[in-house]
Amino acid sequence: MSDFTRIATSRRTFLMGLGLGAASAMAGCTSGPRAQIVGVTAFADPEPQGFGHPDYSRIYGQMVDDGHVIPAVNLSKVKPGYLRREVADPTGEAPGTIVVDTANKYAYFVMPGGRAMRYGVGVGRQGFAWSGRAKVQFKKKWPTWTPPSDMIKRQPELAQYADGMEPGITNPLGARALYLYEDGRDTLYRLHGSPEYWTIGTNASSGCIRFINQDIIDLYSRAKVGAPVLVRQGGVA
Numbered sequence: 001m002s003d004f005t006r007i008a009t010s011r012r013t014f015l016m017g018l019g020l021g022a023a024s025a026m027a028g029c030t031s032g033p034r035a036q037i038v039g040v041t042a043f044a045d046p047e048p049q050g051f052g053h054p055d056y057s058r059i060y061g062q063m064v065d066d067g068h069v070i071p072a073v074n075l076s077k078v079k080p081g082y083l084r085r086e087v088a089d090p091t092g093e094a095p096g097t098i099v100v101d102t103a104n105k106y107a108y109f110v111m112p113g114g115r116a117m118r119y120g121v122g123v124g125r126q127g128f129a130w131s132g133r134a135k136v137q138f139k140k141k142w143p144t145w146t147p148p149s150d151m152i153k154r155q156p157e158l159a160q161y162a163d164g165m166e167p168g169i170t171n172p173l174g175a176r177a178l179y180l181y182e183d184g185r186d187t188l189y190r191l192h193g194s195p196e197y198w199t200i201g202t203n204a205s206s207g208c209i210r211f212i213n214q215d216i217i218d219l220y221s222r223a224k225v226g227a228p229v230l231v232r233q234g235g236v237a
Contacts, residue, residue, distance in 0.1 A: 059084060060214050066142060068169055070213050077198040082106075082120025084215050089116040090236050098136070098178075098191070098219070098229045100209055101236040105201045107191070107209065108236070109222050117222065119215045122194065122204040131233045134189075135226055137181035142167030143192070169195055175213040176220040180229055191229075192216060 060073035060083070075083075082105065089110055091099040099108040099116075102123045108116040144164040152158045165171055174193020181187060189208045193216035196204070200212055211219065 056083065060212070063214065065175060065217060068142060068167070068175070070169060070175060073197050073212060073214065078120070078212070079201055082201040084120075084212075084218065085118050086111075087116055087118045089114050091116065091230070093230060094228070096224065096227055098223055098227055099236060100191070100229070100231045102131075102209075102231065102233050104236070106236070107211070107219070109219055117218070119211055119219060120200045122196075122199040122202055122210040124204040124208060124210070131231045132182070134180040134182040134187055134229045134231075136178050136223055136229060137186070138225055139176065139178045139220055139223070141176055141220070142171070143173045143177040145171050145173050169213075171195075174210070174216060176216040178216075178220065178223060189231075191219070 056075050057072070060075060062072040063070045087108075089108070091097070091108055091110055093099055093110045095110050095112045097110045099110065100121065101107070102121075105121050105123060107119045107121050109119075110116050144167055145161070146164045147155075147158045147161055149162075152162060172194070173190070174195060177190050177192040179186070180189045180191070191209045191211065193213040194200075194204075194210035195213065196210070197212045199210065204210060
């Protein structure tokens with residue numbers, strides 16, 4: 001049994017001990033054609049200077065995706081270092097791999113030629129509970145979120161979502177979700193969008209690995225089903 005499997009199994013056992021099942025774990029991650037964003041897709045080295053740089057608004061401006069209007073990001077609420085940026089690859093992994101550095105709040109999509117696309121992320125309790133290798137088993141555009149029955153008991157106002165919260169800009173899973181499996185088993189962890197972009201670069205109170213919606217759309221367009229994923233708790237060298 002790999003370290004990843006042991007950690008995921010321990011987490012399942014812990015959740016069951018609390019009376020929570022897989023649906024609860026999925027709730028904990030609350031955290032058509034490819035959407036088009038006019039302009040550049042990311043900054044390359046060196047680091048851009050200040051929020052006033054015009055390309056910030058092109059990357060993080062308002063966009064329409066499958067009929068959903070994603071608001072522009074208020075850039076004053078996100079540190080520039082956590083905005084999407086092409087960088088020299090620090091991971092040493094093969095192109096096509098996603099590497100999550102939970103310690104430094106970054107995710108990398110490894111590209112050819114020693115480059116990587118870097119995204120800022122928010123990390124919740126579940127995101128700190130595991131590390132290891134997995135793969136993207138499947139991915140969803142505008143996923144549905146269903147709160148488990150135990151959560152509804154604690155928060156009766158969520159009863160309206162007992163059959164699933166419709167996809168939309170307020171949905172905790174955001175515009176996209178990538179579902180991570182190991183050896184055919186669901187790890188219960190997700191890489192997903194979030195309407196709460198101001199939590200990027202922080203330890204969010206809940207969730208797995210959350211991205212700005214504009215960023216998870218970009219990652220979704222790059223990562224293939226079956227893509228390897230490496231999660232490191234100790235940072236990327």
